[in-house]
Amino acid sequence: MRELILFGVLATTYLMVIAKRAPALIRSFRYQSFFLFLITLVAGYTEKQINLYFIALLILILKVFIIPHGLNLITKKINVEENLGLFVNAQLSLIVALALTYCSRVFSETLGFGMDYRLAAITVAFSVIFIGAFLMISRMKAFTQVIGLLVMENGIFLFASFVSGGMPFFVEIAVFLDVFVSVIIMGLFIYRVNKLFTHIDVNKLSSLKG
Amino acid sequence: MMNIFHKQFFLFDPLSLFFLLVIFIISLPSAVYSFGYLKGEYSSAKITLTWFLLSAFVLSMAFVVTVGNCLVFLVFWEIMSLVSYFLVVFDSTHEKSIKAGMIYIVMTHIGTAFLIAAFLVMYKYANSFDFFAIKNACQVMPAQTKNIVFLLLLIGFGTKAGIVPLHIWLPYAHPQAPSHISSIMSGVMIKTAIYGIIRFVIFILGINSSWWGVLVLILAVITCLVGIIYSLMERDIKRLLAYSSVENIGIVLLGVGLAMFFISVNLPYLAVFSLIAGLYHLINHAIFKGLLFLCAGSVYKATGTRDIEKLGGLIKKMPQTSAYFLLGAMAISALPPLNGFVSEWLTLQAFFLGVFNVTGGTRLFLGICAAMLALTSGLAAACFVRAFGITFLGKPRSHYAEGAKEVALSMKIGMSFLSFLIIIFGLAAVKIMKLLAKVAGGAIGLDTGAMSFSLNSFVLSPQAGKDIYLSTPLLLLMLTLLGTAGFCIYMLFGRKRVITYRTWDCGYYKLDSRNEYTATAFSKPFRIAFSFFLMPYRRTQKIRESFYHVKSFTYETHTTLIFKKYIYDPAIALVFRLAGSMKRIQPGSIHLYLGYIFVTLLLLIIFMHRF
């Protein structure tokens, strides 16, 4: 069961890598968050902790519904071309993503996780983090970076829930709120960037240098 | 034990007291002088500021030579630099002042960095910054470390002293300050570096091997020659004096270096003698260079220019100032019986005595050093004939000089005090030698009670049994007697008919100031003779009216500052090029910036086990 969900997480991450347009990217993110929700649900069920159900609920509300919805809203509102502006084309990106997954595997082994499902989970978590980072570097548009950040955050959540049984509850909540606020602020700034520059191509924001 | 801040704050030994004397003996007349000098030059608020800065400057120097702890020394050393920087940029609207100040403070700071390094190496062994604790620790310091500390100290203090090639700041900074400050800077401040060398190298560190002294001697010779040659080429009277300070620091260092050498070959008597010679020249230079800067300030105040090509004929308009300047020029050219002569004679004598007492090729080396000192003094005489002759004699070369008036009383008092000292220090050589013997003995750590440098209270005798004597009072007596006799003969016999007439003009109608020999022309033989070093180049421009008739002709000549051109400029350019190319790593792309973070992370993880 767990393995299946983990596979889903990884697959959606790959989908994000090959996405060329904004809606596709957001949709994949939504799926990934949904798998995360499932995992938390399963964890809550096996470990019999009320907290985890609550967190799962939060994931569902924030990451599956509100944030993707908000992002969609922004893309519609700023009304620019939805192309993501790839530095690295989709095929190559996929190869990089696979390589990153391999690296994550090696890395997880060096960390000393045994050969059980946790190794797989940690590998997936690290690949999600790294691929999120890769997304941030290789895509020009501002909201890709927001999504990259969210993907990384998802990866960390995944990691946290497997290595130490999650963080303390109130920390978890605080982190969630934090991420939520930061996404809102970023959204606000995307809006401002668009207003001032009439585009959201952050690659072109380079008047401050040296 | 972590005993950084030792209780012993002050250290008053003869060496400190001597330098304290040097500081106050120059600062006092300079301060008196400044009453007249500052008036009308600056607003009253700025004058108050100069007084504040002057006091801070003198105090910080006084602390530098009297504190007994490296860290405190460093603090006051830097305060001294800082205050003098403020004084250099005092005319803050001049582009030149800003640049001069920058070069000065940067060079000083680099020097200080070396000093910090030296002190900290010493600290590592002594675990304390206290002078005496370090002195004790230095006895067990390995020779290799000692060598390094010595080199660090030499560079550190050498920057402040203006040892070539670290002298680069000196000719920029000294002239830019108000003149009474220039006189303190040139007269005293750079001497604190000599204090540092004596205090830290000779007194604390102890001489390790003979190459230290030899190195200092070589540097000193180069400093002498380079300083005086540049001085000869200079048109700005204050810069001329500043370069001459470089030269004189070289002469002082000859004495100090010789002392270091003699200590290392275990000739204590000669070591004391050479150090005395060095210290004697140090205080002499303080006096006459102080005086010369004050006179130069008077000239500037009276005429509004420092370019000697625009001056001339001031001896008639400013008789007193010119007399003081003449006295200073004579002293710096080592003419008997003034003080500069005594100390230069002592230095030469120290070389000769060294030659009699050492063996091997070193003798020749010492001899050549002495010859170079002689060359320096010859060039110095030429330089000051030029400086005095072009500035004060002949006809005024421009309207600046024509309107000159004698300066205010307070300025004259300041100058006359120093002039008086020049004569005293020339005539009372025996007394002063006795005092300096204590200072030098204390610095080297010898009892000089048994050492005698004089025959009686008028005659110096560097080494008993050698029949080498010098008596400035006697020389003065002879000169005056013979001079009086000559004067009587001149005045008494026969009729004397003196006609005042135009200077011979080869039959032209009238000579004017444009026909006069210029300072640039005066220095031409030297420019040609030292062209391998000065690398002079010239630019001529003819504007022709027709093929036969030249309407105007301009001629420029410049010398190349080789240290600036071949050492400093390329080094600075290199630093800026490196920095400029570094700028490319930050082109404004956020993706690249994120990339840096990831790459850093990956590299660290890959090389994790290396840390």
Place this chain on the structure above:
Amino acid sequence: MQIFFILGIPGLLALTALLVKKQRIFGILNSIGYLVVLCESALLLKKVVLSGGVKLCGDFIHLDTLSAFFIFVISVVAFAATLYSVGYIRKDVETGIISEKKAMVYYVLFNLFCCSMLFVPAVNNLGILWVAIEMTTLISTFLVGFYSSKESVEAAWKYIIICSVGIIFALLGTILFSYAFSLSGGTSSLNWSSMVASAANMDKNILKVAFIFILVGYGTKAGLAPMHTWLPDAHSQAVSPISALLSGVLLKTAIYAILRFGTIIIKGVGFAYFAHLMILFGMISLAISCGFILVQKDLKRLLAYSSIEHMGIICIGFGLGAPLAVAGALLHVFNHAVVKSLMFFGAGNVVSAYKKHNMNAIKGIIKAMPFTGVMLLLGMFALTGFPPFSIFISEMLIIISAFSNGSYLIASLLLLFLAVIFGAFIYHFGEMLFGNIPKGMAPAGEPLSGKIAFLFLFFQICVLGIVLLFIKKDLLWIAQNLFQA
């Protein structure tokens, strides 16, 4: 008890700012509030130093010497910034750059920002620490993009993205720490005090990796090269009092976080690992900032790079690890905060008078604004480590211990970079401060509150510099307290 005042007052002021309409009145109110905070934090520091650490609200708040010290630093700079803001914001309102309403927004954000920063050293839980630091980023983003110009929005975007990415790594690191902690038999709590207690039993491998994540993560926030890229942008575009806060204390809160984890690492892995990494980052920061300072053209960016340089020095100080070096580094935290605030205030005055950031266009500051000019001049010497100012002492302590450690290479590189940076500073400032005022520049006033802020900071620079020459016991005590070896 003081801690509740310290945390409460800024929060309360933020609420008040929503109600008060007049920025003038509120400015003064604000200053009084922060004066109280300052006094309270001084009391707190005294109390902690004399009677040891305090734990409050269960284990939620944990105050030891280090945190009390950082709170004190923050409140000093915050107080100066409030004073300076009074005149600065008023002027902006008067010249119509911002509206009265926006001024109040500024004060709300300012207070929230300070509150979040004061929160950082107080909390015991490393997760909440993370949240607090992230909050500082989020709030200050608005302050960076406050003027809504193209540049400031660009800077704000870079700031929030780069710092968020960095800080996400820090979160990962935090989780790895908690993992190591749980492996060693601890509960899943993230309490620092309990983690330190069992640090020796933790898995070294995991701790090593975790610390790399922490260092890169919080290092981004602390402006360590090569993760420093957001810093010059944000600092140069922020409102000047905020630049002072960013440079003076925000960076230090990140350093504080690194130190907290560092303590665990030193116990768990050994000192060498921590030291090597810190010194490595310190050196890279110094080298890179040195180059950028040399060829910089923008006044506020220059100061920003100088902050990177000083963070490098602080890192080296902590990395050297000898009590003397740690004392030096801690002192440097304070000194740099004070001096850099002074410089940013000065730069703020200059920029608003000349309407330019470009240093080539700024000439004759001393003539145009004598007070600011003199303060900038002295501040520059203080910043570059001239005695009798305090930075000299702290830099010397670090260099001394480097020499005593036998780390000659580090010490000499440090001396070299410091000398070059000094040269660059005097080069830039000499041109700006002296010379003649450019034609057509309107004479600029210097508000009284700004002057008070300058004097307040300058007083500390001088007094510390001189007093510390004679008193060193307390510093060493703090240092030894930190690394109980």
Place this chain on the structure above:
Amino acid sequence: MIKIMIAILQLVLFIAAAPILSGLISKIKNNIRLRKGQSILQPYYNLAKLFFKGEVVSETASWIFRVTPIVVLSSTLTAAALIPVFISSSPMHQAGDFLVLVFIFALGRFFMALSALDTGSFFGGMGSSREMFISSLVEPALCMVIFSISLQFGSTDISAFNGIYAVSVSSIVAAIALFLITIAETSRIPVDNQETHLELTMIHEAMVLEYSGRSLAFIEMASYIKQMIFFFLIAQIVFPIALPVFNSLIQLASWILWYLARIIIIAISVVLVEVSVAKMRLFRVADFLGFAFVLGIIAVICAMLGV
């Protein structure tokens, strides 16, 4: 007291005898050139003529110009007084040593050069510049010569001269160096030419161009004495001579003869150089004196090796 009397006698003798040397040189030179030449005593006539003539002083000149003749003369006489000519040690030998001699000459030269600048004449400036140039190059060479000599005597005391010592390679080389220096110092060809007033070549003459009458007489006198001193020094180095022994009149006579003859030998060699060499360009003088310097170094090395 007797010492002082002797010193005064020595000075008087110096003053009395110095011009004749110039006359002698001039006579020999003319004779070699197959001219009749002026009388040996011509310098005396010249001095007397100048002494009683009126003076013209430039209106630009200041007191420096007026005081210079006296300073130059008195400094040269002081130098003369330092040298022990007839007795084993000069009565004034406590006043200074060999080195002091150099500085005393510098004093006179300093004023000479200033007075040349004082009148505002372009010749004066030229002469003063060249004079200072040459003298500054002379000093290191002179220093090496003094150095090599004092290495042999173990002291820089001039009195040490008056004794018999074996003439070594070192002293001969030193004497040659001193000879070259003397040529430069006494304004002889190939460095300078006393006989011409051609603008481009004159050095010493350019400096004294504005002087006339009694002042000029003083200056001329000073340069005669200076020449005498240098010749005496060279003679003492190559042909050392002991104190006169008054055993018999013949001995004394031969002593005096030899004493004078060696100076004449030096004078003749100077003449020979003057008539056989062309005048050098000013900038070649540096090489010329550099050669003297190198000779000085060789002399030092020889002295160190003991040959």
